[in-house]
């Protein structure tokens with residue numbers, strides 16, 4: 396959610412919106428349907444958003460942006476002003492460098508009115524203090540922020556270019572250069588601002604081929620750790636990125652055509668309704684990491700992640716070092732070992748078979764085999780057949796309990812804290828640390844609910860007697876309890 400505090404000059408918010416729309420419409424080729432309006436949604440904590448002024452039909456074009464107007468490497472002069480190949484930096488860093496260049500050009504940049512409507516402060520996890528991150532307790536998301544890696548990439552790839560070209564990247568904040576501690580700190584801060592904008596606003600831009608749709612929402616950990624094989628270039632698409640997102644009310648999509656990117660209604664939209672993009676089925680922890688807000692309707696996508704370390708510990712292994720643990724080695728050699736195992740929130744009809752990842756069941760099976768069974772498998776370099784009998788269920792249950800204990804507070808305690816944060820007449824849009832605290836609570840609560848629900852499923856399986864303790868780990872009578880996901 397974006398509140399006033401996220402924008403550099405909240406007092407001229409409307410003026411900046413108007414300036415942006417005038418600039419946008421003055422660009423040749425831009426078409427904006429008069430049925431939509433760029434709205435001020437700060438009172439609901441959603442910053443700017445696009446709203447329907449009158450009813451809109453399904454399939455109707457909402458706006459169309461020429462590819463040449465996308466803030467992207469291909470459209471900036473920077474690539475011809477530097478000796479090096481900017482694109483070779485990869486999609487994240489090349490766009491970051493271009494955005495730094497265009498931002499530092501100030502009014503001279505073609506995209507100056509666009510920069511004025513983009514936020515300068517973020518609630519994405521990259522910017523949380525240690526105390527704020529502690530509120531996420533044992534959530535695996537804390538290990539996926541990637542701040543240190545991002546700092547290193549910026550210092551290694553962006554800083555040398557910026558420092559070597561002061562005429563293209565003039566220092567700001569009264570600094571005489573981006574050298575020295577103060578200069579480096581300022582550059583890092585600016586680069587993180589651009590990185591955060593890319594993470595929450597940019598689209599993956601397909602090459603000018605017809606017809607493919609494309610929300611720019613590849614889902615990767617941290618920023619700058621994209622799936623490098625995809626290598627789609629990234630771009631900031633004015634107006635398209637001022638749509639907010641909603642898990643249930645998504646009603647528009649960006650279609651990437653040869654010359655234009657076209658936002659179309661994918662459902663009939665009523666007068667006064669907000670127009671929403673879609674971020675896909677992402678857990679609230681990821682929503683917070685990438686976009687800096689959470690809403691309850693993404694709660695259905697919440698997950699809990701169990702680390703290999705925790706599972707090994709619950710199994711009584713002294714460590715999870717592959718070299719010294721033959722059982723892990725066997726899985727590693729068969730490409731079946733992960734650092735973490737994600738369990739989704741069980742839906743009403745879910746079974747353990749449908750929610751437990753296949754690799755997790757193989758790991759549980761491997762760790763609970765008798766030494767003889769394991770030796771047999773190891774001699775053939777074959778992982779065991781995954782099964783989910785009482786031994787594996789017991790190990791999983793123990794791991795879930797130990798994960799729950801790591802959070803520090805119980806589910807019920809969190810429910811009470813959350814209720815206390817929201818006295819009946821309190822404003823919904825909290826600010827600053829209070830807002831972050833509430834979002835962290837929502838995330839960890841969701842994860843604890845997943846833990847509780849999976850434990851309940853395990854308990855009821857045991858209570859139903861459908862889990863049998865098998866001596867050989869290959870109990871053909873307990874078909875019901877076998878994992879079918881392998």
Ligand SMILES: C[S@@+](CC[C@H](N)C(=O)[O-])C[C@H]1O[C@@H](n2cnc3c(N)ncnc32)[C@H](O)[C@@H]1O
Nearest residue numbers: 396397441442443595596636637638639640686
């Ligand atoms: C693509 S931008 C959308 C435009 C943004 N509201 C603005 O004012 O610049 C994405 C950012 O908008 C906010 N956002 C998106 N969807 C939201 C929602 N449903 N509720 C509140 N904030 C939302 C988050 O801060 C997110 O990082």
